[in-house]
Amino acid sequence: MTLPKGAADTDRPQLYGADYSVYVRIARLALLEKGVAYNLLPIDIFAESGIPDSHLARHPFGKIPALEHGDFHLYETGAITRYVDEAFDGPALQPADAKSRARMNQIISIADGYIYPHLVWGLYVECIEKPKRGEAPDEDRVESARGVAPISLTVLADLLSEHRWMCGDRLTLADLYLAPMIDYAVEVPEFREMFAEHRNLGDWWQRVTALDSFRDTQPSS
Known part of the structure; x- marks a missing residue:
């Protein structure tokens, strides 16, 4: 692009x-x-x-x-x-204060360590991508992901609280890390139902999906 x-x-x-x-x-x-x-x-x-x-x-x-x-x-x-x-010039994507920056890095670590391996690979790949290819899902991996999914969502909802974005009133790298992962995960019906239980995450997701950058980076396949 x-x-x-x-x-x-x-x-x-x-x-x-x-x-x-x-x-x-x-x-x-x-x-x-x-x-x-x-x-x-x-x-x-x-x-x-x-x-x-x-x-x-x-x-x-x-x-x-x-x-x-x-x-x-x-x-x-x-x-x-x-x-x-x-x-580069442009809006800062990292908070200036130490506590907010640490929170951003914590959320990125959560995304890397739990969201990506379990919600993307454990749910989306196993439940959506593999059946498309005519492959059977790894049920042990799916079961493990099912256990991590509600914990992950509760943690993210608690960290988001009533903020507009994950680290406060401004978009940061924390939001940009989570967005592509959640975008795959919400294709899984059971995850989508879990996600809908958290009102603040739903509001956050509406803001994410309204970003021009999010729309412009949709995968071609």
């Missing part, structure tokens, strides 16, 4: 990855919320031909996303999103 902001192609960050990836989408959301023009260069790490050597040179662990900005090379979504926030 190219976001037209008038910058020359050579000045734009180059983001490598696939648009279906949760973590690529997080990086794209951060770039868009900062108003940064960028190019998305497709890399499919699940391709039958394997991971290209050129990408392994960018990311030795063979993951996505990876970022190039001029002669600066970076991988790991946490590093990329913080770099984007700090290197």
